[in-house]
Amino acid sequence: MDADVVIVGAGLAGLRCARRLTELGRDVIVLESGDAVGGRVRTDVIDGFRCDRGFQVLNPAYPAVRRWVDVGALDLKPFGSGVLVRRFDGLQVVADPVREPRLLAQTMRSGYLHPRELVGVTRWTARAIADPKSMMRQPDSTLAESLDDAGVTGRLRHEVIDPFLAGVLVDSHGASSANFTKLLVRMFALGRPAVPARGMKALPEQLAAPLGDRVRLEHRVESITPRDGGVDVQVDGTPLRARAVVVATDPIRAAQLTPIPEPTTKGLVTWWFEAPEPPTRLPLIAVDGRRTENVPGPVWNTAVLTATAPSYAPPARHLVEATCLLDRPDGDASEAEVLRHVGEIYGCDTAGWRTVTRHRVDAALTAMAPPLEVRSTVTLGDGIFVCGDHRDTASIQGALVSGQRAAEAVSSHLG
Numbered sequence: 322m323d324a325d326v327v328i329v330g331a332g333l334a335g336l337r338c339a340r341r342l343t344e345l346g347r348d349v350i351v352l353e354s355g356d357a358v359g360g361r362v363r364t365d366v367i368d369g370f371r372c373d374r375g376f377q378v379l380n381p382a383y384p385a386v387r388r389w390v391d392v393g394a395l396d397l398k399p400f401g402s403g404v405l406v407r408r409f410d411g412l413q414v415v416a417d418p419v420r421e422p423r424l425l426a427q428t429m430r431s432g433y434l435h436p437r438e439l440v441g442v443t444r445w446t447a448r449a450i451a452d453p454k455s456m457m458r459q460p461d462s463t464l465a466e467s468l469d470d471a472g473v474t475g476r477l478r479h480e481v482i483d484p485f486l487a488g489v490l491v492d493s494h495g496a497s498s499a500n501f502t503k504l505l506v507r508m509f510a511l512g513r514p515a516v517p518a519r520g521m522k523a524l525p526e527q528l529a530a531p532l533g534d535r536v537r538l539e540h541r542v543e544s545i546t547p548r549d550g551g552v553d554v555q556v557d558g559t560p561l562r563a564r565a566v567v568v569a570t571d572p573i574r575a576a577q578l579t580p581i582p583e584p585t586t587k588g589l590v591t592w593w594f595e596a597p598e599p600p601t602r603l604p605l606i607a608v609d610g611r612r613t614e615n616v617p618g619p620v621w622n623t624a625v626l627t628a629t630a631p632s633y634a635p636p637a638r639h640l641v642e643a644t645c646l647l648d649r650p651d652g653d654a655s656e657a658e659v660l661r662h663v664g665e666i667y668g669c670d671t672a673g674w675r676t677v678t679r680h681r682v683d684a685a686l687t688a689m690a691p692p693l694e695v696r697s698t699v700t701l702g703d704g705i706f707v708c709g710d711h712r713d714t715a716s717i718q719g720a721l722v723s724g725q726r727a728a729e730a731v732s733s734h735l736g
Contacts, residue, residue: 332360
C-alpha cells in the first residue's frame with residue numbers, strides 16, 4: 322500500500338478530511354490537479370491586486386469555522402452590515418441600525434422601513450434565528466414562495482432582499498430552498514461576512530499547512546478502481562494503491578470519478594476593476610433595485626473591496642468587483658456592458674477604469690432546491706468515499722462538515 326487513504330482534491334472538504342485522518346493516525350496522501358490548494362477557494366494576485374475567483378466571503382459565525390479554523394490568524398476584514406441600493410432617485414443605504422448606528426439616519430430616509438413589510442421579514446426569519454432545528458422540520462418551499470407566504474411583497478423585498486440574495490445564492494429566480502436561505506440569513510445575523518487580509522486563499526492555505534508534503538500539487542487522478550481489498554488510483558499514468566480513497570473534488574469531477582449523479586450547479590462571472598477613485602468609501606455591497614421596473618444590466622452585486630480590505634490592492638489604489646449570474650441571458654456580458662452597469666449603480670463615470678481580471682466559474686455552487694436535504698451519504702462502498710459541499714450544504718460550512726464526516730466514515734471502515 323502506498324497510503325492508508327488517498328484523498329483526491331485539496332479543496333476545503335478534502336483538506337479538512339485529511340487533517341482529521343492524520344489526527345486519527347492514518348497515513349494520508351492528498352492529490353490536487355491544480356497548482357495550489359483551495360479548489361474553488363482561490364485568490365489570484367495580479368499587479369498587486371488580490372482577486373478571489375468568484376466573489377467569496379467567510380462568515381466567522383459558521384460553527385465549523387469556529388471549531389476547525391484559526392479565525393484570528395486570518396486577519397478578517399468584515400463588510401458592513403447593510404447594502405447600497407440603486408434607485409431611480411439615487412443611491413440609498415439600508416443598514417442594520419444596531420451594528421451600523423452611523424448609518425441610521427440614511428437608513429430611515431431610504432423609504433424601505435415600512436412596518437407591514439418589516440413585520441413580514443421578522444416573521445420569516447424569527448424561527449430560523451431562535452430555533453433552527455425546529456425550522457428545519459417545517460415544510461420547505463422555494464424562496465420566492467416562502468417570502469410571498471410571509472407577506473414580504475413590497476419594495477424592501479423586490480428592490481433589496483431579492484437582488485441581494487440572488488447574488489448570495491447565485492439564483493436570480495428565487496428557486497432556491499427557503500430553509501437553506503433562512504440558515505444563511507441566520508448566519509448573517511450572528512456574524513459579519515468578511516475576507517481575510519491576504520485573500521480567500523488564506524483559508525485553504527491555513528488548513529493545508531500542517532499537512533506538509535502529504536499534499537501533492539499538479540497530480541491529476543484519471544481513474545479509481547476497487548481491487549483485492551484496496552483501491553487502485555491511476556495518477557498521470559502512475560498507479561497508487563490505498564486502503565481507501567476519498568473523492569473531494571468539485572461535484573462535476575466527482576460524478577466522473579464515482580457512480581454519484583452529477584448535481585445541478587450554478588455559475589457566475591466576477592469582474593475585477595482598478596478605479597482611479599473609489600465610487601464609495603462604505604464597506605457595503607451594492608445592488609440594483611430598479612429590477613422591479615426592468616432588467617437594466619448584467620451586474621447583480623458590486624463592492625469596493627478596498628473599502629473593506631485595503632490589503633486587496635497596492636497602497637492608495639482601489640479595487641472594485643462586480644458579479645454577473647450565468648442563469649441570466651446577459652450573465653456572460655461584455656466588459657463594456659459590465660462597466661456601464663457598475664457606473665449606473667454607483668452613479669459614477671467608469672471610463673477611466675482598468676480591468677484587472679475576469680473569472681468565469683461555471684459550477685460555483687450546487688443548486689439547493691426544495692425540499693432541502695441537508696446531508697447526503699459520503700460512503701459509496703468498496704473503500705470509496707466522497708465529500709464536498711454538494712454532500713451537505715453549498716457553503717464553507719457544508720464543505721468543512723462534509724470533510725469531517727468523510728474522515729470519520731473512512732476511519733470506521735479501516736477499523
